Amino acid sequence: MSPIEFALLAFVLACALVTAVLRDVLGSIIAFAAYSLGIAVIWVVLRAPDVGLTEAAVGAGVTTVLFLLTIAKTVRPGDGRTFERVDLPALGVALALVAVLATTLGALPPVGAADTPIATSDVTAYYLDYAYEEAGVENAVTAVLASYRGFDTLGEAVVVYSAGVGILVVLGKEVFE
Numbered sequence: 385m386s387p388i389e390f391a392l393l394a395f396v397l398a399c400a401l402v403t404a405v406l407r408d409v410l411g412s413i414i415a416f417a418a419y420s421l422g423i424a425v426i427w428v429v430l431r432a433p434d435v436g437l438t439e440a441a442v443g444a445g446v447t448t449v450l451f452l453l454t455i456a457k458t459v460r461p462g463d464g465r466t467f468e469r470v471d472l473p474a475l476g477v478a479l480a481l482v483a484v485l486a487t488t489l490g491a492l493p494p495v496g497a498a499d500t501p502i503a504t505s506d507v508t509a510y511y512l513d514y515a516y517e518e519a520g521v522e523n524a525v526t527a528v529l530a531s532y533r534g535f536d537t538l539g540e541a542v543v544v545y546s547a548g549v550g551i552l553v554v555l556g557k558e559v560f561e
Contacts (some may be wrong), residue, residue, distance in 0.1 A: 389429060396422040406466050415453045420444040430495055434529065438540050446547040453554055 420443030
């Protein structure tokens with residue numbers, strides 16, 4: 385694991401922990417937005433920029449705005465505590481689950497390795513051999529996203545567009561009330 389990947393992982397875990405234990409709702413929302421932005425950067429590092437862009441737009445952008453609009457309409461309780469009390473049995477179960485899942489990380493191939501099962505599959509070979517002539521574009525990634533995975537890409541675009549329209553509708557109602 386490179387230092388950048390380790391730093392990103394530490395950042396995301398810290399943001400998740402702060403989101404879970406911070407008592408202040410506004411602080412939790414900000415920590416959650418930072419968490420979502422960190423996950424988006426991780427997707428980009430893992431060479432999935434389309435997923436990273438969707439995570440940044442929906443997770444860090446739209447969700448954060450909706451949370452902020454929600455707390456603007458509610459009363460924020462304040463009893464003087466900064467952090468929630470941690471349920472130790474639940475924390476133990478969560479840490480045990482993370483430990484079990486972490487044991488599988490060693491079986492994963494390095495990101496971008498040429499000898500991974502995906503890179504050497506028949507589907508990948510087909511895409512690289514026929515993408516240019518079938519899709520009529522000069523970039524194999526564009527061919528896969530726009531042609532072979534067209535419905536998936538359309539679905540992602542619809543989600544981002546719908547979230548944007550939802551925000552505009554909510555903001556429009558805020559302006560007229």
